Amino acid sequence: MAQSEQTGIIGKGITIRGNLTGGGDLVIEGRVEGQISLKNHLTIERSGHVEAEIRAEELTINGEASGNIDATSMVSISSSAKVAGDIKAIEDGAVFNGTIEMDVKLPDNI
């Protein structure tokens, strides 16, 4: 079983079209199209493919995500991820001090 009953897993072979809302953590290894709004942590695994408006508190992307992302606390995009869309993790008007680090491998011939 999953670690806690709050956790949801969308496996590799599963496709969901529509609205997905919830309070717990969610791991997506399959495909989700539509809207996701989650109170806790959303993880899109390497095999995961999400075409959706995403709202979550924390978001970890290892796979593919397209659509606007609104995370209230944190977005983590790993080197295996492909993301298309606007990310809103820092609210307008906020003061941000720090760096945005992107793991992009440049081709050798540059």
Added chain:
Amino acid sequence: MANTVIGSSIVIDGEISGDEDLVIQGTVKGKISLKESLFVDSSGVVEADIETQNVEVSGKVTGNINASDKVELKSDCRVIGDIKAPRILIADGASFKGNVDMDVKER
């Protein structure tokens, strides 16, 4: 154990399709079509038409169930809708309202 779990706090409004087992502990409204087995746990609420190979219901299902192999209604489940499957098991204590069609060919 199945790979995919819709946890108890998750609500899905739409369509779920796939070729692996699915466990529902939360709420799903819309349509479910699977090539494998569907388990609706005791906390699960499904308001959807279901098309799959096997279904095991311990929770609540409102909608028609069409299974290519087996439907199992466990005790304490609550199912409202028509069931079409070659094999159907209804446990003592299960609540069920609807038609049963086992697709028996007339001789």
